Amino acid sequence: MVELTKRDQEVLDAVVTDYINTGEPVGSRTISKRYGVKVSSATIRNVMADLEELGFLLQPHTSAGRIPTDKGLRFYLDFLMRYKSLEESERTMIRQAFQGIHKDLRETLRKTSRILSTFCRQAGVVLWPKITSTRFRHIEFIRLRPHQVMVVLISKSGLLHNHILDLKDDIGQDELDKYSHYLNDLLENVPLGEVKRRVLEEMKKEKVLFDELYAKALDMSQRVFQENLESGDVFIEGQTNLLNNPEFSDVQRLRRILEALEDKSRIVKLLDMTLETTGGVRITLGSESELKELREISLISSPYWRGDTLLGVLGVIGPLRMDYSRIIPVVEFTASLLSELLEEPEMV
Amino acid sequence: MVELTKRDQEVLDAVVTDYINTGEPVGSRTISKRYGVKVSSATIRNVMADLEELGFLLQPHTSAGRIPTDKGLRFYLDFLMRYKSLEESERTMIRQAFQGIHKDLRETLRKTSRILSTFCRQAGVVLWPKITSTRFRHIEFIRLRPHQVMVVLISKSGLLHNHILDLKDDIGQDELDKYSHYLNDLLENVPLGEVKRRVLEEMKKEKVLFDELYAKALDMSQRVFQENLESGDVFIEGQTNLLNNPEFSDVQRLRRILEALEDKSRIVKLLDMTLETTGGVRITLGSESELKELREISLISSPYWRGDTLLGVLGVIGPLRMDYSRIIPVVEFTASLLSELLEEPEMV
């Protein structure tokens, strides 16, 4: 890593700040006049030339000002940015937006992503909790027709997962009810991530080996849990906010972005990447994500929790040029509010 | 209604056809040369002036050609358009796109809307079946915590509706199971639209009046069914296709459209309007819908069925200028394919 002098950093800071505010390339004179840099524009020109050589800035064309590269932006985000703390009035507004939320988890999450989008004027995203991150509450088998059964799985957090199984044998509803009953007793409160193991353990027990009903029930539950319960879902709201950004007024570019957002699996992937960390707010520039369709966008994300269980990620998607210093606190605050809300006992 | 002469109609037909193909205002010379109208351009100019006076055409500016007004377009759609029947190769392609569809109704509908969007290169929409249009299959009460119960309602078509109830009394899971059992017996196969009435009837019966369990169960089911089960949901896929239309290259206009589509309740309303009719494909111009945000778009829709039960509507949303003669057959064919598919027994 190349060392940047104090002054280099000041200039980089000023360029990024000004660029984020105006969206225009920044000239040397602007910096020496408007930001507290105590040298002349000529000196700044020299510094900027250095920064360009180091890959932090670039010139759209000769005789234009400089704009930050991804590398420059990343340096700014990591080392230079000072973010304002959220004003009390804004906190109150966000808190109010969460008022009157119902007990329905789904609606809560959708509303959260709407709140993010309106307060940040960009697209808001919320990654669903993975059903495996919570505990078993209830399983139910419903016979739809001969050889076909619908399985409804409910997690402690009130998440619902349903699924259709084809069976070799035809099993009556009464017997299915017995299965449900047995499994509900067996698996009560078991973390869904551990159910598989628990079922295997149980299968080895003597009472199961000699009881066809138990064996069948476990066999069926196995089929359910080997399904991919992981595949997350995501809410994206306020995509139209993206149209406000002048960088997306080019229809071709906008098209690329919206197409990328339409394929939710890609967004899930992106959000999943940021899920691994334990930290707070994290910023991912599209170019760092290996998904080249997302090159022109940036994600500000934060995990949300219930107690100390990591449930999912929420965040804001927008252009690389965003008002990070404002959006970061909003994302942070929203994540903490949501986590708080999810901890309340009457919240499923 | 003003009578249009044969020649008036020919000219109107030609103007609309040409405008749909090119998107440009159509001049008198184009018509006399390219379409089989056997009079000179001067005559056509006179006809066009008449049509303008009658409100069928308009001129974007003096010395430009004419484009059809909504009224002109409507006349064309109602009386003039001849639509090509779908080529066998296209039918096959659409049929193939439906292959490999799973048993999951939700996925089937999503895929249908994706098919519509790709084959028509516009946005595809599918309105969910209303849960009330099918029959009762199963109800289940799950105690989440003291005084709170999750209700899972499953329709014969495999639609799932879940909902959380707050209770004055705290009821144990065992008792809740008895409720489910009783209601599942009572309501088996009853059309969901009639459940309310059926429950009321049952409440008057003697055995119920003197049995607390029955009474409580019915009471609870009443609370579930008085909820709004009607509120339809809708899949909209391929919105980015709209960006291809040159009429939406203006970002302001595009923004209005996308914003309108983002508020799904509005689209549901629009689709609901077209649900009333029993006919086949129907075209709704935005200006006819009383939703002024949708003024600039057009909906080509068709109902879909299972047997002779009307389930929902599917269709294509695009600009007023669309290749109706192609899209109409596609929508029609897709609706019939979906209806067929839903009738197969292994399709839930």
Add this chain to the structure above:
DNA sequence: GTTAGCACTCCACCCTGGAGAGTGCCAAGC
């Protein structure tokens, strides 16, 4: 009623020149 001809209108496009912003480099100053 239909047509050819003509004058007219408006738009889209291109070219041009000037203003403005900003740079790089040089030579002088501290």
Add this chain to the structure above:
DNA sequence: GCTTGGCACTCTCCAGGGTGGAGTGCTAAC
């Protein structure tokens, strides 16, 4: 040796003007 003022240069943006093309409305002749 870093900093600075000055200057020539570059590039974009925009307004103004000119041109060609498309299309119209009107009129007079058929």
